[in-house]
Amino acid sequence: MTDTTTTTLSVVTDEPTRLELFRSMLRIRRIEEEIARRYGEQRMRCPVHLSVGQEAAAVGTCSALRPTDQIVSTHRCHGHYLAKGGDLRAMIAELYGKATGCCGGRGGSMHLFDPAAGVLASVPIVGSNVPIGVGAALTAKQRRRPDVAVAFFGDGAFEEGVVHEAANFAGCHRLPMIFVLENNLYSVYTPVDQRQPARAGEQPMAGFAQTHGLAAEHADGNDVVAVHEAMGRAVVRARRGDGPSLLVVDTYRFLEHCGASDDDHLGYRPVGELATWRDRCPVAGTRAALRDAGLLDVATELAMESAIVREIDEAFAAADAAPYPAAHTAMEAVHA
Amino acid sequence: MPDAARQSAPRILDAADAIREGTAQAMRADERVFVMGEGATDPKGVFGTTTGLVQEFGTDRVMEMPVAENGWTGVAIGAALCGQRPILVHQRVEFSLLAMEQLVNNAAKIHYVSGGRHRAPLVVRLVVGRGWGQGPAHSQSLEALFAHIPGLKVAMPSSAADAKGLLLGAVQDDGPVILIEHRWVHYARGHVDPEPIAMPLDGPRQLRSGDDCTVVSTSYMTLEALQAADALAAAGCNVDLFDLRVLRPLKLDAIVASVRRTGRLVTVDTGHATYGIGAEIVARVTAEAFSSLRAAPQRIGLPEHPTPSARTLAEAYYPRSPKIVATIGDVVGMPKAAIDEIVHRLAAERDAVPLDIPHPSFKGPF
Ligand SMILES: Cc1ncc(C[n+]2csc(CCOP(=O)(O)OP(=O)(O)O)c2C)c(N)n1
Ligand SMILES: [Mg+2]
Numbered sequence: 004m005t006d007t008t009t010t011t012l013s014v015v016t017d018e019p020t021r022l023e024l025f026r027s028m029l030r031i032r033r034i035e036e037e038i039a040r041r042y043g044e045q046r047m048r049c050p051v052h053l054s055v056g057q058e059a060a061a062v063g064t065c066s067a068l069r070p071t072d073q074i075v076s077t078h079r080c081h082g083h084y085l086a087k088g089g090d091l092r093a094m095i096a097e098l099y100g101k102a103t104g105c106c107g108g109r110g111g112s113m114h115l116f117d118p119a120a121g122v123l124a125s126v127p128i129v130g131s132n133v134p135i136g137v138g139a140a141l142t143a144k145q146r147r148r149p150d151v152a153v154a155f156f157g158d159g160a161f162e163e164g165v166v167h168e169a170a171n172f173a174g175c176h177r178l179p180m181i182f183v184l185e186n187n188l189y190s191v192y193t194p195v196d197q198r199q200p201a202r203a204g205e206q207p208m209a210g211f212a213q214t215h216g217l218a219a220e221h222a223d224g225n226d227v228v229a230v231h232e233a234m235g236r237a238v239v240r241a242r243r244g245d246g247p248s249l250l251v252v253d254t255y256r257f258l259e260h261c262g263a264s265d266d267d268h269l270g271y272r273p274v275g276e277l278a279t280w281r282d283r284c285p286v287a288g289t290r291a292a293l294r295d296a297g298l299l300d301v302a303t304e305l306a307m308e309s310a311i312v313r314e315i316d317e318a319f320a321a322a323d324a325a326p327y328p329a330a331h332t333a334m335e336a337v338h339a
Numbered sequence: 340m341p342d343a344a345r346q347s348a349p350r351i352l353d354a355a356d357a358i359r360e361g362t363a364q365a366m367r368a369d370e371r372v373f374v375m376g377e378g379a380t381d382p383k384g385v386f387g388t389t390t391g392l393v394q395e396f397g398t399d400r401v402m403e404m405p406v407a408e409n410g411w412t413g414v415a416i417g418a419a420l421c422g423q424r425p426i427l428v429h430q431r432v433e434f435s436l437l438a439m440e441q442l443v444n445n446a447a448k449i450h451y452v453s454g455g456r457h458r459a460p461l462v463v464r465l466v467v468g469r470g471w472g473q474g475p476a477h478s479q480s481l482e483a484l485f486a487h488i489p490g491l492k493v494a495m496p497s498s499a500a501d502a503k504g505l506l507l508g509a510v511q512d513d514g515p516v517i518l519i520e521h522r523w524v525h526y527a528r529g530h531v532d533p534e535p536i537a538m539p540l541d542g543p544r545q546l547r548s549g550d551d552c553t554v555v556s557t558s559y560m561t562l563e564a565l566q567a568a569d570a571l572a573a574a575g576c577n578v579d580l581f582d583l584r585v586l587r588p589l590k591l592d593a594i595v596a597s598v599r600r601t602g603r604l605v606t607v608d609t610g611h612a613t614y615g616i617g618a619e620i621v622a623r624v625t626a627e628a629f630s631s632l633r634a635a636p637q638r639i640g641l642p643e644h645p646t647p648s649a650r651t652l653a654e655a656y657y658p659r660s661p662k663i664v665a666t667i668g669d670v671v672g673m674p675k676a677a678i679d680e681i682v683h684r685l686a687a688e689r690d691a692v693p694l695d696i697p698h699p700s701f702k703g704p705f
Contacts, residue, residue, distance in 0.1 A: 049472030100649030108649030111474040162405035192381035198405040269382040327651035337644045
């Protein structure tokens, strides 16, 4: 568990936590694989942005949070939502456009939220969620709550003015805020080096932290324990009033930007890049590490798998059986 | 190609191809023309409207953009002030909302404020999304926001020929032009002149003639209105159908003249009805042809709530040809049974295929 009492910021991950990090990643992987498998049935009639390959970023960060901490996510929100404890059935139903979805079918896959789990909102306009997250951090400070707020954003969102404006605000007011930058090297099909200048130093995006008065953390985004510990340090600082942090995690998207297929044939990824990153799969890597450490045997993993599969089957069956929202409800809740 | 030969051999393109062809021709003709956009050089090339351009013109003139809309829009305006002629493209209208500040405060006003000395010749292409559950933030048709602003010109093509011609007209214009492309109009097919012929940004095109009612449509809703008009014509009700094409400057002379004759007006546009394009047309036509009106003008537009993702909600959200038939039929006083007969037939045709993808009959050629 994350040690929040220590004054030095060493955060260690104990064995049960490491096992739980693995289970949570495996669960997200299986859920998104199932979405991918069923997407061709054309019954989830909304765009989906899968995070297969990026599970360690979602799980490593959200596992350091409490339900009362708020996260805001992006178009690629499934992993964040699930890792933070968002309700699986409400998510799958939302993808099917059903009345039982978390948005009652109004939002689709890019608008997932779950107040009970502290998933405040997901916003499909790039960068648009980040100041919303800062607003949650401001509220925690104003209401003297011990909560932190987290905004997920990508290397593309890093380019949006509003992200910098929001970070400046959080830095200025020393808010309990953590900016989690998932650098997966691409915005849609465009690599980051076509959109941003070459920057000196080993951590080219860390200058963002310095500019806006944030503490800087960095982790291998496919190493869930490293992400968890870096996030843990940021959370400790935020909770004790030491202000906001930036956490940069380097990771990689395996599937197409939007949709459920492979897209290597499009040729926008350098030859071999996908294979290199697949070799660094966060789920497989964690499994291997746990096996080597003697923490995960085959029977334990099989038990995990079958529980996950059962939960997924139930969620899809429930979504299938649920009603669509009735047309006459469309005008409800336009105004508060 | 001589005119006769051209007519005998129609050259069928879809609107996306027509836009790409027009862009390439404009760039060949004028080295000041260049393209900026997120995805302008990527393998999908903004729904095929920019594919191949970077191969021909290089990355200096077909520029991949960071995800920083207000920033690069301002850069484009600065370049335009210095004599360049940028074409900006956004894959959704919503992404340009981040650039509203530059467009509204600078692009729209700088010519006026400078007493006509500054010029910002800029084309901003925006795509209206629809279908496949895209939901509230990827489907808005916000032309009324742009058309509200003096200093901007706003056009919406509904055919392949217009998509190319209006683009070329916009490139030649010395001020900022917002070109709004409905995603489903990209599939519209029809004859496209191979030559780079710029169409002036000067008003509607009449697509059908009749004395019973005047119908004004925009963008994709023109395709729905055509289907409605033809179904009504088969039942003996003939309408003057105008595709508005250019929303600002708004030129309504032909439409006012038509209403003086028909005494009736129905507008059909892609935006919300309230404070929308139809509202402006009804207001102006009513003011000019009040004494000719024989029925209250009617507007067809989107209902007063955001676009829901779920198909059951989105199906009810978008007006289609049956609704247009019902509205026109009502305005002209057709017997209810006659209206219902057409409405049911059209609705059955439409319901036979999913409603959240473009109907096959709407791909043309028109
Ligand atoms: C303001 C805005 N501009 C453009 C888009 C189109 N868009 C959707 S996702 C995306 C990629 C963003 O890249 P990144 O932030 O790195 O997130 P990733 O997709 O890699 O997770 C873009 C450009 C958008 N949704 N909003
Ligand atoms: Mg990215």
